[in-house]
Amino acid sequence: MTIAVRGKNIEITPALKDYVTKRVSKVTKYFDNIGEMSAVLKVEKGRHIVELTVPINGMILRGEEATADMYASIDQVVEKIEKQIEKYKTKLAKRMKSGTFKSELVQSALQEEDDDTKVVKTKRFAVKPMYVEEAVLQMNMINHDFYVFTNTETEEVNVVYRRKDGHYGLIEPEF
Numbered sequence: 001m002t003i004a005v006r007g008k009n010i011e012i013t014p015a016l017k018d019y020v021t022k023r024v025s026k027v028t029k030y031f032d033n034i035g036e037m038s039a040v041l042k043v044e045k046g047r048h049i050v051e052l053t054v055p056i057n058g059m060i061l062r063g064e065e066a067t068a069d070m071y072a073s074i075d076q077v078v079e080k081i082e083k084q085i086e087k088y089k090t091k092l093a094k095r096m097k098s099g100t101f102k103s104e105l106v107q108s109a110l111q112e113e114d115d116d117t118k119v120v121k122t123k124r125f126a127v128k129p130m131y132v133e134e135a136v137l138q139m140n141m142i143n144h145d146f147y148v149f150t151n152t153e154t155e156e157v158n159v160v161y162r163r164k165d166g167h168y169g170l171i172e173p174e175f
Contacts, residue, residue: 003025004036010043050073065080128149135158158170
């Protein structure tokens with residue numbers, strides 16, 4: 001298990017790196033094989049932000065937390081990742097190849113099916129070709145957090161979405 005700890009606008013002290021390594025290593029108890037985990041520690045406008053990325057067999061678990069204290073942010077992001085694992089462990093165990101997820105932690109979860117993820121509604125709509133800026137405008141006009149469209153420039157289906165920071169993101173497929 002390797003953990004890459006990087007800092008932006010903050011110096012990563014040995015004590016801080018040790019704390020990140022100690023806390024993040026809790027996540028490894030769920031898996032046999034984990035890729036290189038990445039922790040990015042940032043300080044922006046007095047907020048201490050921690051982004052944690054855990055690659056597992058082609059899947060990526062990601063969490064981000066921001067508080068006034070870096071150590072509290074580290075604790076909260078690890079808790080967030082653990083909650084994601086607990087919530088999705090049945091699905092993770094089914095999707096992943098055998099030997100990745102520690103079976104003793106999943107046996108009971110596999111027996112009880114999780115009905116929380118039932119698809120209760122299906123929507124169909126025409127995906128219209130447009131530029132990214134036009135898609136953002138359409139998304140704002142219908143007051144949604146995302147908008148699916150065909151990008152005129154790439155002729156592929158894309159998604160624009162509103163980020164927590166108020167800016168916009170674009171999702172493009174990669175084949």
